[in-house]
Amino acid sequence: MARVTVDDCVQHVSNRFELVILAAKRARQLAKGAEPEVSVDRDKNTVVALREIAESKLNMDDLRRMEETVVEEEVVDEVIRFEIADLAVSDDLADGDAANDLQGEEDDLGLGLDEAEDLGF
Structure with missing residues:
Protein backbone atom coordinates (compact mmCIF):
# COMPACT_ATOMS: atom_id res chain seq x y z
CA MET A 1 0.00 0.00 0.00
CA ALA A 2 1.69 3.16 -1.17
CA ARG A 3 -0.31 5.54 0.93
CA VAL A 4 -2.57 4.99 3.91
CA THR A 5 -5.41 7.33 4.78
CA VAL A 6 -7.70 7.72 7.75
CA ASP A 7 -10.56 6.54 5.55
CA ASP A 8 -8.71 3.27 4.93
CA CYS A 9 -8.45 2.76 8.68
CA VAL A 10 -11.91 3.93 9.70
CA GLN A 11 -13.34 1.04 7.71
CA HIS A 12 -11.78 -1.26 10.34
CA VAL A 13 -11.99 0.95 13.44
CA SER A 14 -15.29 2.75 13.53
CA ASN A 15 -14.37 5.47 16.01
CA ARG A 16 -11.71 7.99 14.95
CA PHE A 17 -10.65 8.56 18.55
CA GLU A 18 -10.13 4.85 19.03
CA LEU A 19 -8.17 4.82 15.80
CA VAL A 20 -5.80 7.49 17.12
CA ILE A 21 -5.28 5.62 20.39
CA LEU A 22 -4.77 2.30 18.62
CA ALA A 23 -2.29 3.73 16.11
CA ALA A 24 -0.36 5.64 18.77
CA LYS A 25 -0.05 2.66 21.10
CA ARG A 26 0.98 0.40 18.26
CA ALA A 27 3.55 2.91 17.02
CA ARG A 28 5.06 2.99 20.54
CA GLN A 29 5.21 -0.79 20.59
CA LEU A 30 6.97 -0.79 17.23
CA ALA A 31 9.41 1.82 18.51
CA LYS A 32 10.20 -0.47 21.45
CA GLY A 33 10.98 -3.35 19.10
CA ALA A 34 7.68 -5.15 18.49
CA GLU A 35 7.48 -7.16 15.29
CA PRO A 36 5.47 -5.40 12.57
CA GLU A 37 2.61 -7.28 10.93
CA VAL A 38 3.24 -5.66 7.52
CA VAL A 47 2.66 4.77 9.11
CA VAL A 48 3.37 1.10 9.78
CA ALA A 49 0.77 1.10 12.57
CA LEU A 50 -1.82 2.70 10.30
CA ARG A 51 -1.02 0.23 7.53
CA GLU A 52 -1.51 -2.64 9.97
CA ILE A 53 -4.92 -1.25 10.88
CA ALA A 54 -5.90 -0.59 7.25
CA GLU A 55 -4.93 -4.14 6.29
CA SER A 56 -6.92 -5.60 9.22
CA LYS A 57 -3.77 -6.94 10.84
CA LEU A 58 -4.47 -5.15 14.12
CA ASN A 59 -7.50 -4.21 16.21
CA MET A 60 -8.11 -3.09 19.79
CA ASP A 61 -8.47 -6.66 21.07
CA ASP A 62 -5.10 -7.59 19.59
CA LEU A 63 -3.53 -4.52 21.16
CA ARG A 64 -4.98 -5.34 24.58
CA ARG A 65 -3.59 -8.87 24.39
CA MET A 66 -0.17 -7.52 23.43
CA GLU A 67 -0.24 -5.04 26.31
CA GLU A 68 -1.24 -7.76 28.80
CA THR A 69 1.69 -9.88 27.66
CA VAL A 70 4.09 -6.95 28.08
CA VAL A 71 2.74 -6.18 31.56
CA GLU A 72 3.10 -9.83 32.59
CA GLU A 73 6.69 -9.87 31.35
CA GLU A 74 7.46 -6.66 33.25
CA VAL A 75 6.01 -8.12 36.46
CA VAL A 76 8.10 -11.26 36.08
CA ASP A 77 11.23 -9.16 35.47
CA GLU A 78 10.51 -7.08 38.57
CA VAL A 79 10.02 -10.19 40.71
CA ILE A 80 13.30 -11.62 39.44
CA ARG A 81 15.14 -8.36 40.23
CA PHE A 82 13.63 -8.35 43.72
CA GLU A 83 14.64 -11.97 44.31
CA ILE A 84 18.20 -11.29 43.14
CA ALA A 85 18.47 -8.26 45.43
CA ASP A 86 17.08 -10.29 48.32
CA LEU A 87 19.60 -13.06 47.69
CA ALA A 88 22.45 -10.54 47.57
CA VAL A 89 21.43 -9.11 50.94
CA SER A 90 21.09 -12.60 52.39
CA ASP A 91 24.56 -13.52 51.10
CA ASP A 92 26.06 -10.37 52.63
CA LEU A 93 24.50 -11.15 55.99
CA ALA A 94 25.55 -14.80 55.82
CA ASP A 95 29.13 -13.85 54.98
CA GLY A 96 29.28 -11.48 57.89
CA ASP A 97 30.08 -8.53 55.64
CA ALA A 98 27.45 -6.41 57.34
CA ALA A 99 28.91 -7.16 60.76
CA ASN A 100 32.41 -6.41 59.47
CA ASP A 101 31.21 -3.14 57.97
CA LEU A 102 29.63 -2.21 61.26
CA GLN A 103 32.81 -3.07 63.12
CA GLY A 104 34.79 -0.91 60.68
CA GLU A 105 32.50 2.05 61.32
CA GLU A 106 32.92 1.52 65.05
CA ASP A 107 36.71 1.58 64.73
CA ASP A 108 36.73 4.63 62.46
CA LEU A 109 34.59 6.70 64.79
CA GLY A 110 36.01 5.41 68.04
CA LEU A 111 32.52 4.37 69.11
CA GLY A 112 31.30 1.24 70.78
CA LEU A 113 29.12 -1.20 68.82
CA ASP A 114 25.92 -0.07 70.55
CA GLU A 115 26.68 3.60 69.92
CA ALA A 116 27.41 2.94 66.23
CA GLU A 117 24.09 1.10 65.84
CA ASP A 118 22.25 3.97 67.53
CA LEU A 119 23.72 6.37 64.98
CA GLY A 120 22.61 4.14 62.10
CA PHE A 121 25.94 2.57 61.17
Missing part, protein backbone atom coordinates in the same frame (compact mmCIF):
# COMPACT_ATOMS: atom_id res chain seq x y z
CA SER A 39 6.36 -4.89 5.53
CA VAL A 40 8.13 -1.87 6.93
CA ASP A 41 10.06 -0.65 3.89
CA ARG A 42 11.27 2.78 4.97
CA ASP A 43 8.06 3.85 6.69
CA LYS A 44 7.96 5.40 10.12
CA ASN A 45 6.30 3.56 12.99
CA THR A 46 3.11 5.61 12.79
